Structures are given as structure tokens and as C-alpha cells.
């Protein structure tokens with residue numbers, strides 16, 4: 001197949017745009033769309049210190065690479081990377097190594113924070129002691145450490161590697177589960193005291209494109225899945241969206257645009273509440289005690305009763 005722009009050998013077929021692109025034109029298109037997304041929500045501005053949440057998986061590695069490539073020439077802009085090591089045997093160590101490698105190559109300051117050091121237990125140990133699902137511990141503690149570390153590093157934004165597939169799955173999932181409060185949390189650029197603003201520069205890029213862009217740049221990539229990964233409903237939504245997109249290309253963008261149209265209503269329905277400081281640890285929370293402290297307390301009592 002040939003590139004629809006220049007006739008060279010195509011490396012990708014973009015179903016949503018009904019065109020084949022060669023390496024050069026695909027990379028150009030990818031980077032142009034990242035720039036547009038970043039500009040649309042003012043994700044990156046002069047004076048920012050951007051913390052990249054770098055798990056070492058394909059999305060975050062591509063994110064680190066493309067941000068450094070597109071924005072490193074801007075004065076007064078800095079990048080740092082944070083890797084959270086949850087302590088998942090066999091799965092996390094190789095991605096931590098990838099994160100170290102890529103930050104070294106890109107010359108980005110890199111901080112690794114582990115559950116074991118901070119909470120005294122790895123995720124594997126929590127799972128053995130506790131009664132909750134692994135992803136509950138993982139999600140709460142990871143978000144907690146990412147935000148705390150980013151804030152302590154004086155980051156102005158926290159960039160994550162969520163792509164278009166992730167975003168549309170989450171939007172649809174929230175609708176299907178009638179969890180509109182959670183849907184409102186996806187509104188970009190929400191400012192809340194104590195929480196470092198999240199940005200998702202790849203939110204308009206298909207997952208397949210992230211992979212192709214990474215491979216074309218020889219970025220270290222792993223496709224291993226976490227051994228605890230068990231999301232039957234999300235998997236069903238993912239498969240449905242995949243089929244639907246295949247039949248009717250571009251519908252993932254429609255899902256995103258529909259959500260964007262609802263943002264003004266969502267903001268009215270869920271005006272931002274002022275967060276409290278957790279009475280135990282001082283981190284931001286809508287309650288008195290943050291969820292991380294609640295889970296930690298629970299784990300300690302379960303551990304002592306073993």
C-alpha cells in the first residue's frame with residue numbers, strides 16, 4: 001500500500017481518515033494532533049514543570065518521548081518523570097528498567113517511588129493480607145503517591161499516557177454504570193487545591209497509533225499484562241467499541257466529542273467542592289480521612305489478625 005500523500009510505502013491505514021500514510025507523514029500527523037490537543041486545553045505552557053507519570057508501559061514511554069521531542073525547546077519548561085513501583089513480581093521490574101532507560105536517553109530527571117518504601121508493603125503483600133481487589137489497592141495508592149510526589153517536586157501538571165481508546169472506554173463505562181459523578185472527574189483541566197492538575201496529551205490518539213509511533217522510533221515497549229488485570233465489564237466495552245469503530249470509523253471521536261459537549265452541564269451538576277486535608281496524612285480528600293489512610297489502616301488490622 002502507498003501513502004495517500006506522497007506515494008511512498010505506507011506504514012499505517014488510518015481508518016478514521018480513510019487514508020494510508022508513510023512513516024514521515026504518519027509521524028507528522030501524530031505530532032500535529034498531539035500539539036492541537038495540548039493547545040486546545042492549554043495543557044503545556046511556559047513556566048510549567050511537567051511531571052510525567054511513567055509506568056514504563058507503551059503509552060507512557062511514547063508520551064515521554066513525544067513531549068520531549070515537541071516541547072523541549074520551549075524556555076522555562078521542565079520535565080520530570082515519576083515511576084511508581086507497586087511491587088508486582090514478574091510484571092513491574094522490567095517496566096521500571098524501561099522507565100530508567102528511556103529517561104536516561106531523553107535526559108529527564110527520574111524519580112522512582114515504591115509502595116514497599118512508602119507504605120511498608122508491596123502490592124503483592126497487600127493482596128495476600130487484604131480482602132479487596134488488587135486494583136483497588138493499586139489504584140488508590142498509586143494515585144496518592146503520584147500526586148504527592150508530583151506536588152513535592154513542585155510540578156505544575158501531571159501528564160498521563162491515556163489514549164483515545166482508554167478515554168472512550170472510561171466515558172462509555174461511566175454511562176453504562178450510571179456513574180455520572182465519576183464521568184465528571186474526566187473533565188480536563190480541573191483545578192483543585194492540593195491536587196496537581198492532570199493532563200492527557202494523547203487523549204485524541206488511537207492506541208494503535210501510539211504503538212506504531214513507538215515502534216517507528218524504536219522505543220522500548222512491552223506488551224505484558226499485569227497478572228491482576230481483571231476488568232470484565234471494561235473488556236466488553238473495549239470489544240464493543242472496537243467492533244463499532246471497525247464498522248463505523250471515527251466513532252471513538254464521536255464519543256469524545258459528545259462528552260465534551262456535556263462538560264458545561266457536568267460542571268453545573270458537580271461543582272467543585274473544596275477538598276479537606278486528611279486528618280492523618282494531610283493529603284487532599286473530600287472526606288475527613290483519605291482513602292489511602294482508610295485502606296492502610298484496614299490492611300494493618302488485617303495483618304495483625306493473621
Ligand code: SF4
Pocket residue numbers: 134135136138139226227228229230
Ligand atoms: Fe494495578 Fe495491575 Fe490493577 Fe492495573 S491491572 S490497577 S497495574 S493491579
Ligand code: ZN
Pocket residue numbers: 278279280281282283289290291292293
Ligand atoms: Zn490520608
